Amino acid sequence: MKNLDTLNGLVHDLNVLRSYKDIFKKATSDSSCDKKGMGFNLDDRFAAFSCKISFDSWRGYFGNSGCSNVISFQESKEVSKSFVRYLKAHEQEIMHWMADDILRTADEIKKEALKEIESANEFINSIEFPKEAPQ
Numbered sequence: 001m002k003n004l005d006t007l008n009g010l011v012h013d014l015n016v017l018r019s020y021k022d023i024f025k026k027a028t029s030d031s032s033c034d035k036k037g038m039g040f041n042l043d044d045r046f047a048a049f050s051c052k053i054s055f056d057s058w059r060g061y062f063g064n065s066g067c068s069n070v071i072s073f074q075e076s077k078e079v080s081k082s083f084v085r086y087l088k089a090h091e092q093e094i095m096h097w098m099a100d101d102i103l104r105t106a107d108e109i110k111k112e113a114l115k116e117i118e119s120a121n122e123f124i125n126s127i128e129f130p131k132e133a134p135q
Contacts, residue, residue, distance in 0.1 A: 003113035010106040017099035021092070040087040053083075 016023065020038075028036040037043060044050065060067035073079045087094065 001113065001116060003109050003116060007106055007109050007113055010102050010109065014099050014102045014106060017095050017102065020095055039091060041084045 024036075024038050027033075037046075055071070057070040058067040059070050
């Protein structure tokens with residue numbers, strides 16, 4: 001049952017998002033731990049997750065299948081660095097928002113899983129076996 005597997009993973013991830021600072025603190029509290037770090041875009045070798053993010057804008061006109069950019073930046077590398085700084089400044093807010101979002105998703109998947117289970121139970125209960133083996 002795929003929904004149950006997904007739900008199990010989402011519950012885990014939700015708990016991690018809500019307590020990621022405590023998890024990190026516990027994992028790095030040993031005095032012999034001399035290398036540690038946590039945050040956005042610090043070292044992708046240790047990424048808990050990654051995603052490509054872009055800010056897109058375009059326009060196109062009726063009768064022409066082509067489109068062109070509307071917004072562009074001359075110093076896009078600096079704009080990207082600024083965006084990462086924003087992410088870092090709002091890390092806890094972002095992680096908590098993500099936890100709330102995953103909770104909403106998990107709730108929807110839970111409803112679907114319950115429907116699947118109900119349907120499976122109805123099917124199982126509808127099965128009738130012959131009382132006697134045919135001769």
